Amino acid sequence: MIVTKAGGGFVSKCPLCGQNLAEPIFATSHFIGDKSHDLYRFSDAAMHWTCYVHWPHQARFAQLYFEAGLRASERGSQPQYWPTLLKSADALVRYGLVVNEVSVLLRRSGTDIRITQSDWPQWLHGGWRDQCHPELERDALAELMPELVKLTLPGLIVPLAGNNSLPPKTN
């Protein structure tokens, strides 16, 4: 559990180094239910991003969290609102039709990056380099970028020529 102070700082300590937490951090939901699992105590814990990057169990932990994310997306209660745009061994990219945002779930970092539809073009155009976490996440995104730039977001589909029944988007 992540405990925050009223002022916004963290009360919790990083389980990897024992020091007080400070941004940037990596945190998961409580996704390992088996108490005998050797990584159980790290699920639902927050850690410094840098500690996470250099953690010997990082790749395994990220993989577990990525797979949990895949399963959650498959048995989601309303998958029709989260169509899959791209699925590979390393990433799951979905689009939230109601929230109008892209979800980029990465195996290597175990993170789920959210980008709003309006930010998407700028993010693709290089914004991702500054906005993502360094190392793991940036490396994974750099590899995925050739695929991401090819995606068409559901909300941005241009009506076929001749179909004038849809009013132009005004925002």
Ligand SMILES: [Zn+2]
């Ligand atoms: Zn730490």
